[in-house]
Structure formats: C-alpha cells, structure tokens
Amino acid sequence: MNITIANQKGGVGKTTTTVNIAAGLAHKGFKTLIIDTDPQCNSTSVFFEPHETEKSLFLAFSEREFNVRETVKETHVKGLYAVPASIHLAKVERMLAGEIDAPIKLKKALQSVTNDFDFIMIDSPPSLGLLTVNGLVASDHVIIPIAPSPWALEGVEDFLDTFKGVKETFNEELKILGVLITLYDSRTTLARDAAIRIKEMFGDLAFDEIIHRSIRLEESPAFKEDIFSFAPDSKGAVSYEKVVEEVIRRVRK
Amino acid sequence: MNITIANQKGGVGKTTTTVNIAAGLAHKGFKTLIIDTDPQCNSTSVFFEPHETEKSLFLAFSEREFNVRETVKETHVKGLYAVPASIHLAKVERMLAGEIDAPIKLKKALQSVTNDFDFIMIDSPPSLGLLTVNGLVASDHVIIPIAPSPWALEGVEDFLDTFKGVKETFNEELKILGVLITLYDSRTTLARDAAIRIKEMFGDLAFDEIIHRSIRLEESPAFKEDIFSFAPDSKGAVSYEKVVEEVIRRVRK
Numbered sequence: 107m108n109i110t111i112a113n114q115k116g117g118v119g120k121t122t123t124t125v126n127i128a129a130g131l132a133h134k135g136f137k138t139l140i141i142d143t144d145p146q147c148n149s150t151s152v153f154f155e156p157h158e159t160e161k162s163l164f165l166a167f168s169e170r171e172f173n174v175r176e177t178v179k180e181t182h183v184k185g186l187y188a189v190p191a192s193i194h195l196a197k198v199e200r201m202l203a204g205e206i207d208a209p210i211k212l213k214k215a216l217q218s219v220t221n222d223f224d225f226i227m228i229d230s231p232p233s234l235g236l237l238t239v240n241g242l243v244a245s246d247h248v249i250i251p252i253a254p255s256p257w258a259l260e261g262v263e264d265f266l267d268t269f270k271g272v273k274e275t276f277n278e279e280l281k282i283l284g285v286l287i288t289l290y291d292s293r294t295t296l297a298r299d300a301a302i303r304i305k306e307m308f309g310d311l312a313f314d315e316i317i318h319r320s321i322r323l324e325e326s327p328a329f330k331e332d333i334f335s336f337a338p339d340s341k342g343a344v345s346y347e348k349v350v351e352e353v354i355r356r357v358r359k
Numbered sequence: 360m361n362i363t364i365a366n367q368k369g370g371v372g373k374t375t376t377t378v379n380i381a382a383g384l385a386h387k388g389f390k391t392l393i394i395d396t397d398p399q400c401n402s403t404s405v406f407f408e409p410h411e412t413e414k415s416l417f418l419a420f421s422e423r424e425f426n427v428r429e430t431v432k433e434t435h436v437k438g439l440y441a442v443p444a445s446i447h448l449a450k451v452e453r454m455l456a457g458e459i460d461a462p463i464k465l466k467k468a469l470q471s472v473t474n475d476f477d478f479i480m481i482d483s484p485p486s487l488g489l490l491t492v493n494g495l496v497a498s499d500h501v502i503i504p505i506a507p508s509p510w511a512l513e514g515v516e517d518f519l520d521t522f523k524g525v526k527e528t529f530n531e532e533l534k535i536l537g538v539l540i541t542l543y544d545s546r547t548t549l550a551r552d553a554a555i556r557i558k559e560m561f562g563d564l565a566f567d568e569i570i571h572r573s574i575r576l577e578e579s580p581a582f583k584e585d586i587f588s589f590a591p592d593s594k595g596a597v598s599y600e601k602v603v604e605e606v607i608r609r610v611r612k
C-alpha cells in the first residue's frame with residue numbers, strides 16, 4: 107500500500123506526519139518504508155546522519171536501470187526502513203524536462219519493493235512539481251495535511267487540480283485517503299474557523315483526529331526520534347496513534 | 360534598494376516578513392514595491408483578490424520584451440505597491456531549462472522600475488530553484504528568516520551554498536543584510552537553544568529583534584491586512600517595526 111503525504115504549502119507537517127504515521131505502523135507490526143522525495147531531506151535526517159546516506163533516491167531519476175533495494179536502509183525503529191533523499195533531487199525537474207517518462211520514474215523504481223513492505227509512505231517537498239507528481243503517480247492514496255491558516259485553505263484548490271490531473275493522466279486508482287488537520291492551536295478562533303471550513307469542504311475525508319500544536323512533536327526530530335519513541339504518553343503520540351488506526355481502517359475499506 | 364527574503368524551508372515566515380517589512384517601510388514614507396515570486400501567491404493574496412491579478416510576474420519570464428510597470432498595482436496601504444505572482448510561475452523552471460539568461464530575467468525586468476521605488480522587497484518560494492535564484496540575482500541584499508527548529512538549522516548550509524554561487528556567478532554585490540529569527544516560542548528550550556546556535560553562527564548578522572510566535576501575526580492575512588493596520592499595538596507590530604528600523608540602519612551603512 108503506497109501512500110503519499112503531500113501539500114505544496116510549506117511547513118504544514120508533511121514530514122512530521124510521514125515520520126510518525128510510518129513509525130506508528132511499524133510499531134503495530136507493519137513492515138513500513140519511508141521514501142523521502144524532498145531535496146531538503148527532513149525525514150531522512152530524523153533517522154540518519156549525512157555521511158550515512160550516499161546512495162539516495164536521486165538514483166531513481168538519474169539511472170536507466172535502478173533497483174531501489176540498493177538504497178533501502180534500516181532505521182533504529184524495528185520494522186521501519188527508509189530510502190534517503192539528497193540535495194541532488196533539486197536538479198530532477200530541469201534534468202528531466204521534456205522526458206516523456208519523467209512522471210513515472212518513482213513508480214518504476216518502487217515496483218521491485220512493493221511486495222516487500224506492508225506500507226510505503228512517501229514524503230513530498232513543498233511544491234506541485236515533478237517530485238510531488240512522481241509520488242502521486244506511484245501511490246494508491248494521498249494524505250493531505252492542512253494547517254488551519256488562511257493561506258493553507260487557498261492552496262487546497264491548486265493541490266486538488268494536480269491530484270485530478272495525475273488521476274486522469276497516469277493513475278486512475280489514486281484516492282484521497284484523508285485530510286489531516288495539523289498544527290491546530292485551540293486557543294485561536296482562526297484555527298477553529300479554519301477547521302470548520304476544512305471539515306465542511308472535505309466531509310468524511312477529514313480525519314476525526316486533529317493534530318494539535320505540541321512541544322513534544324516539535325522536539326522529537328531534534329532527538330532523532332519519532333514521537334512514540336520520544337514521548338509515548340504525550341498528546342502528540344496519542345493523536346498520531348489514532349491517525350494510524352484510522353489509516354489502517356480506511357485502507358482496508 | 361532591492362531586498363530578497365529567502366529560505367528554502369517551508370513555513371518559516373518569508374511571506375509574513377516580506378509583507379510586514381514592506382508595509383512598515385511604506386508607513387515610514389518609503390515608496391515600496393513587493394515582488395511575489397512564489398506560485399502559491401501568498402503575499403499577493405494579502406492585498407488582492409484572485410480576479411484582480413490577471414497580469415502577473417509570470418510575464419517577466421515568458422515575454423521577450425517586458426515592462427514590469429504593466430503589472431505594478433497599488434495596494435490599500437499608502438506608498439505600498441505589489442507585482443502579483445501567479446500559479447503559472449510553477450512552470451518557469453522547466454520552461455527556461457537550458458536558457459542561458461534564465462537566472463537574470465527578473466533583474467532585467469526590474470531595471471525599468473528600480474528608480475521609482477525606495478525599496479523593492481522580493482518574496483521567495485520554499486526552494487532553491489530558479490525563482491529564488493532570480494530574486495537573489497536581482498537583489499542588493501537578502502534577509503534570511505529562520506525558525507528555531509532542528510530542520511531549519513540543517514537547511515542554512517544549503518542556502519549559503521546557493522548564496523555564494525549566485526554571488527560568484529552573477530552578483531558580486533549581493534550581501535546578507537541579516538538573519539531574522541521568526542516563529543520563536545519562548546516557552547520551549549528547543550527554541551532558546553536554536554536561537555543561541557543561530558546567534559553563534561551569524562554573529563552581528565542576526566537581527567537583535569526576534570519575532571515571537573503571535574496570534575495577531577497569524578490572523579492578519581486572514582483580514583487582508585499587514586500587522587500595522589491590523590493590530591498596531593501588538594507585540595508583532597512592535598517587533599516588525601524594530602526590524603524595519605534595523606533594516607533602514609543596515610542599508611545605510
């Protein structure tokens with residue numbers, strides 16, 4: 107089951123959500139692979155030091171024949187694996203401009219490992235460019251994290267256009283698994299109003315669980331941990347665990 | 360005086376900083392122009408409705424001969440003008456792949472208006488791609504907003520590589536005007552430690568003033584206002600005013 111986490115707006119919790127849903131699935135016994143497609147390597151850096159990641163996902167775009175297994179690394183979380191990103195991914199868009207198979211490179215690369223994992227979670231950069239499109243083409247589902255701010259809601263329309271374009275052109279099976287409200291600050295009417303609009307816009311697609319702003323969630327990457335290892339009793343861990351359970355329910359439908 | 364606000368990390372306050380420094384300069388009597396280079400159009404949407412912005416900065420990249428004056432619009436803030444972005448800017452990187460003058464398109468487009476304005480503030484997308492490079496090539500200075508999180512500090516090295524590359528290849532005069540700590544949450548040791556590391560790393564380049572997390576700053580774009588119009592007595596307004604005064608001092612050195 108391949109799931110992309112995407113939203114072109116910056117800093118809305120894509121990486122935090124990818125890392126914690128993936129870790130949560132691994133903790134529940136599902137063999138899970140994180141694919142980091144962001145040249146900024148944020149999900150990579152939670153698990154690995156820079157010198158540990160010489161072979162990266164960039165090879166999926168630069169090589170004719172590429173077996174992604176060469177780049178799969180074990181993390182310190184049992185059952186959780188990752189393919190690291192690298193800064194070289196930033197060149198992919200101009201490198202492959204005009205190449206007809208540019209949007210399906212990741213899908214092709216993942217075919218050799220799809221049966222090795224229960225879940226493949228793909229983290230996206232803050233753009234609607236070729237890297238995000240590759241993630242969507244390679245996925246069964248997409249989860250859209252949305253922070254309850256005015257700019258966040260404006261961007262959703264553009265995201266849905268890209269989603270429909272990919273579905274129509276490359277991947278009829280692609281579905282929105284859900285919309286996850288993140289960085290929710292219950293003290294502000296701004297957040298409450300935005301959450302209401304998100305729930306109106308998406309109905310049942312909106313996850314029941316909302317991820318509140320939490321110091322533990324913000325700190326855990328500094329300690330190179332997912333939230334379940336770092337602070338298992340924290341509100342952030344309890345919330346992401348509920349999201350993981352919801353993800354499992356929804357993919358089984 | 361052309362100043363780019365840039366940092367490839369998402370959601371670190373680039374747009375909030377561009378809009379509020381520009382508005383602050385205009386309030387002090389400096390004729391100021393905002394250039395929005397982000398296809399997500401966040402600074403554009405603070406001042407304009409979508410239907411108001413048919414002619415956008417995209418023309419600077421798509422047209423051979425282009426007078427940016429055709430796209431300059433007055434905002435509701437006296438002395439503050441803006442050139443709107445558009446979603447079409449997302450195509451610029453692949454559209455101009457391989458064109459030798461791709462990095463200097465914005466610089467060329469702005470030459471006809473540089474003398475009309477005291478300050479031109481350029482908002483950047485969350486990437487180190489062609490749009491951000493165009494902003495840096497067209498600028499005298501760059502301000503780097505940094506949010507005090509572990510991922511933010513990791514990205515600074517990559518940003519400085521791009522900065523040095525632009526300086527060496529296209530724009531010897533480009534300087535870092537300053538590094539602005541944003542989204543600072545004084546309750547967390549994470550923020551305090553990161554702020555210390557940022558000050559160690561950048562010394563006098565770090566602005567004395569730190570922008571704290573503030574509900575008013577987050578709300579003001581929802582009301583289509585800059586912080587000085589929206590909440591002039593708020594901590595956010597006081598802080599950004601101090602930053603504006605510091606910017607004026609530093610450009611005069």
Ligand SMILES: Nc1ncnc2c1ncn2[C@@H]1O[C@H](COP(=O)(O)OP(=O)(O)OP(=O)(O)O)[C@@H](O)[C@H]1O
Pocket residue numbers: 115116117118119120121122123144148230231232288289290317318319320321323324325327368369370485508509510
């Ligand atoms: N629920 C939360 N509570 C507090 N901080 C959070 C929460 N979720 C994410 N953060 C923090 O907010 C910042 C942005 O989150 P994150 O990097 O996951 O977003 P992103 O969408 O992946 O960003 P980018 O667009 O740059 O890839 C990070 O510093 C992260 O630690």
Ligand SMILES: Nc1ncnc2c1ncn2[C@@H]1O[C@H](COP(=O)(O)OP(=O)(O)OP(=O)(O)O)[C@@H](O)[C@H]1O
Pocket residue numbers: 115116117232255256257368369370371372373374375376397401483484485541542543570571572573574576577578580
């Ligand atoms: N000091 C602050 N206090 C509270 N909220 C803030 C502050 N600065 C910015 N924000 C909010 O944080 C979010 C991200 O800020 P902003 O959009 O300015 O960052 P950005 O770097 O321009 O993002 P992007 O990378 O997507 O362009 C926005 O919802 C904004 O309103």
Ligand SMILES: [Mg+2]
Pocket residue numbers: 120121122144148149230231
């Ligand atoms: Mg991320």
Ligand SMILES: [Mg+2]
Pocket residue numbers: 373374375397401402483484
């Ligand atoms: Mg922005």
